[in-house]
Amino acid sequence: MKIGGKTIGFGSAIAFAAAAAPPATPQKVTGPVAVYWMSAATSSGFGFGGMNANGGKKPSMGDIMSMMRGGSGRAIHQLELQLGSSLKATAPEANHLPGVGTPLPLLTPVQAPASTPEESTETQPEIKDPPKARILIYWGCGEHAGPGQPYVLDFSKIMAGQALPRIPYVAIRHQNPPSPGRYATYGEWPNSKSRDRQMPASLLGDHQVKGNYSPDIKFTLPPGQDYMPPLLLDAAGKSPAGGTILKWQAIPSATGYFATLFGASGESGGDGTTTIVMWSSSAVETFAGGGLLDYLAPGEVRRLIGQKLIIPPSTTQCTVPVEVATAAKSGIVSMIAYGDEANFADPPRPADPKMPWNISWTTKVRFKSTTGLILGMPGGAISAEADEARPQQQEQPPKKKKGGLFDTLKGAVSPF
Secondary structure (H helix, E strand, O other): OEEOOEEOOHHHHHHHHHHHOOOOOOOOEEOOOEEEEEEEEEEEOOOOOHHHOOOOOOOOHHHHHHHHOOOOOOEEEEEEEEEEEOOOOOOOOEEEEEOOOOOEEEEOOOOOOOOOOOEEEEOOOOOOOOOOEEEEEEEOOOOOOOOOOOEEEEHHHHHOOOOOOOOOOOOEEEEOOOOHHHOOEEEEEOOOOOOHHHOOOOOOEEEEEEEOOOOOEEEEEOOOOOOOOOOOEEEEEEOOOOOEEEEEOOOOOOOEEEEEEEEEEEEEOOOOOEEEEEEEOOOOOOOOOHHHHOOOOHHHHHHHHHOOOOEOOOOOEEEEOHHHHHHOOEEEEEEEEEEEEEEEEEOOOOOOOOOOEEOOEEEEEEEEEEEEEEEOOOOOOOOHHHHHHOOOOOOOOOOOOOOOHHHHOOOOOOOO
16 A cells, blocks of 8 residues: 555554544533432441341340351341432432332431542541550461561650651542532431331342432342342461461452451550551551441452452451461451442443433442451350350459450440
């Protein structure tokens, strides 16, 4: 082929034609008018709702001991519904109509919380009021802590004038559901009209959202897109070096796992300084904030698995290094199984890019399963049934031990 008196190959001719062609016009997209999120959580074990998993009844001692060791298979389901719309209404009213069960009223809060963007990236944790403590930060699964551990944050030196060092941290992209500040009208559930009996036992089937400030929303959740199973965690095993072996049952719908430990040495320095111990299952150095124990988009989970921050879904075991157990006489382990998402939009996106896509509404349904247990308790895992079968004895008030985990945290964490 000749161009301007020069001969060029066929492949070069195609590249030349592509470069000469005008750029494709991007598809015009408007809306959505309304954005709806369903956040479905399964909670079990210590500190994640297991205390309320017995139908609202007071837990037995067997329940409490089993939950503290992560052995409770009981779980509760939590559901949060959030609707944001660009439409206004004098008296906003909307209801979520599940396939089975009573309608869930979405109320507009009288005092709206602060607005947040739909997605935000946390690049460095903020510490507003440094405690009188030093923090030992460990990370990674294995018999022993890796090189460079622990990373030490000594707040007594910081409060004396030393600059706050940069805390090791991996940037995390968090999801933020609809909020009042971003939309003309907003409604949420649960709210002041909520009742426990309204909680749907299952999310499968048809769902509708009808209101006077939003277009009608209709979608269906098929099998496999329901509350996640409880995350069953066991910490009774020890490695040859003395590390604590965390084992859990795989959840088929999980996209990844993450675990943290927050504890204390049980001893205070002469100046009253407390030593706090933090560990995470991340294979890379990081300060594991609470944001990692919340919902994350599947794409973000895959990215963080690639960075070795999150445990892949095929893994069902992680050893807490012996150095962590030595530094923290007791501690609370928190763990999450990230779930998949279901996303809907109406109308569907036109295949022809020349056709505008005027979105009426979008819906996101997201899932997670969390659990927790206490390390440093004597004895191995026990079942609630076995404990309840023993003769009941009158309990004596426990003697307070100075320097224990709950004393150290000054009541910030309590099992009851």
